[in-house]
Amino acid sequence: MRPPTIRDVAERAGVSKSLVSLVLRGSDQVRAAKREAVLTAVDELGYRPNAAARSLSERRTRTVGVLLNDMRNPWFVDLLDGLNSRLHDNGLRTLLADGHLNRRLGEDLTRTFTELRVDGLIAVGTLPPSEALRTAAGRIPTVVAGAREPTLPHVDVVAGDDQHGARLATEHLIGLGHRRIAHIAGDGVVGALRRRSFETVMREHGLSDTAAVERGDLTEEGGYRATVRLLGIPERPTAILAFNDMACVGALSAAEELGLKVPRDLSLVGYDNTYVSRLRHLWLTTVDNASHDVGRRAAQCLLDRIAEPTRPGQVVLITPTLEIRGTTGPPPGH
Amino acid sequence: MRPPTIRDVAERAGVSKSLVSLVLRGSDQVRAAKREAVLTAVDELGYRPNAAARSLSERRTRTVGVLLNDMRNPWFVDLLDGLNSRLHDNGLRTLLADGHLNRRLGEDLTRTFTELRVDGLIAVGTLPPSEALRTAAGRIPTVVAGAREPTLPHVDVVAGDDQHGARLATEHLIGLGHRRIAHIAGDGVVGALRRRSFETVMREHGLSDTAAVERGDLTEEGGYRATVRLLGIPERPTAILAFNDMACVGALSAAEELGLKVPRDLSLVGYDNTYVSRLRHLWLTTVDNASHDVGRRAAQCLLDRIAEPTRPGQVVLITPTLEIRGTTGPPPGH
DNA sequence: GACCGCTTTTGGACCGTTCCAGAACGTACG
DNA sequence: CGTACGTTCTGGAACGGTCCAAAAGCGGTC
Missing domain, CATH: 1.10.260.40 (lambda repressor-like DNA-binding domains)
Structure with a gap:
């Protein structure tokens, strides 16, 4: 049978x-x-x-492996959508693997994909630095999408332009009349870029003195805690730019608990335009990373790299846009 | 090279x-x-x-394919977690594919997995009925997880006990003193089960007359619209049991827009205990499906079915629990 | 009818493993 | 010393495709 x-x-x-x-x-x-x-x-x-027999003989699999950092925060869905459609047009199928799950099991996903002899590898989101990815990238055409690291010899990076995104958000707040603006910073290269851009824009407008930065993390909890700290200082900020939507939701909760009405008493901006930010009850003003485009460009990069594996790695930045919703408005008494 | x-x-x-x-x-x-x-x-x-050569020779792949319905609603993450860990313990790796993306492309994922000759198939969530899945299930050991359909000859079903879950939620509301309780119903077998259970419990408590059911869908938008309709009737309900967390968030928005305070004026219960329900700002009372267990049991079912492919399909129900948070309380004037 | 050139079809080598029957190698025993 | 018997090791046949050189088929021409 x-x-x-x-x-x-x-x-x-x-x-x-x-x-x-x-x-x-x-x-x-x-x-x-x-x-x-x-x-x-x-x-x-x-x-x-039989795909195995075919790929053994053809010496390629027409398959690219997608390494997800963590499915719990579904900011990458649009990215995958763009990625998938472009790859599909070129006769490539994609297989996903979630890093979070497998990391816990101590399983190395690059190993799985290496053994499968996938034709290409896409790392989506900031993955924990690993020797495994480095060696995998040495054998398999690899593209990093939606993150800025790691930077490896023959690896392309396709991501949203964080510098521009943070600028859009900050200038939006300044344009509304805010002066005391705080930033909840994330970590990694992306965190640093957004933070530096925030500081630069504030400086350009002569607002360095009223700019505050508080370290958070990428979770709601982190955003909550950072906001509690920020709102505790004497001359408290009238607006906060959060590292991402999750942190922004945390900020929203903190503001509410302290009796502040958003956006009347406090304006908030998130980042990523996840579906969480689109929930009517939250309705966060946020930066849209144009993830679908990021995915498409990442796919194209991978195709090019498969054709020419040794070309130098390039960095492609996609221009984000600002999505103005319900959490930003003029500062109190303006 | x-x-x-x-x-x-x-x-x-x-x-x-x-x-x-x-x-x-x-x-x-x-x-x-x-x-x-x-x-x-x-x-x-x-x-x-080389995995291809190995599986060609061994005549198996040590790989199971996971068909996701739609990644946009990440209720299944815990399920995957349970699934993955159990399968990993038995030397099987998992590969994911997202149905939503590929359906749009007209790509048939069961085909991909059939060609890969995966050792087993897990369908996660309610997939649109398809001839393809039926034929795939005829060749490959298959288990449906987190959904109640389709029911096919040699396919096991592992899911939360929706009847029990809806009962827990309804009895919780009745216990708080609510009498006029509404249900926002979903579609499919799962929708029908939850709805019928809601109606049964209401009848048991002699509350058939004050039970209302409004059709929604699984989205926030659907929950919003249904709630607007429900709150427009003269003797409006003091509590709503939503089909899932998303619909519940929609209900929350609608209530707020109509000037009702939750839970003072209106109690709300969601379903799935997704991370959205855990956001401090929403903090929904919700039914927890014990997804991790569902995943583990589904994995076990698959392992058993791989060992004995022709045994009759069985249905395994996992008992859910109620997660009481901030959106439920006694009815007004109680 | 032999020959040519074109289209269509075929046998067999190969891809990189596993698996199995049997070879080679020790060691102990009669 | 020959033999029997474990333990280690090896060659070659699968596995199910692709690809290529060559064979076969088929008008048309001389």
């Missing part, structure tokens, strides 16, 4: 296995009658080619 | 390829000295076995 092979099909259609192979790969060198015979045999037997 | 093969390793270590194979598969029939030689050769060459 094994699945039928190409030889079974050949026998049934009364031709050689080579001809079946030709038909299945869409050759036009086959007479219509035989093609027909092969196709009906395929149908009758319910034949499906 | 091809990746090294088992023969390269053998040559370097001065042994036959068969011996290398033995060492790599952990045989104890190998003398320590040779084992050592093989392992250092593996190391020096950076050898990684």
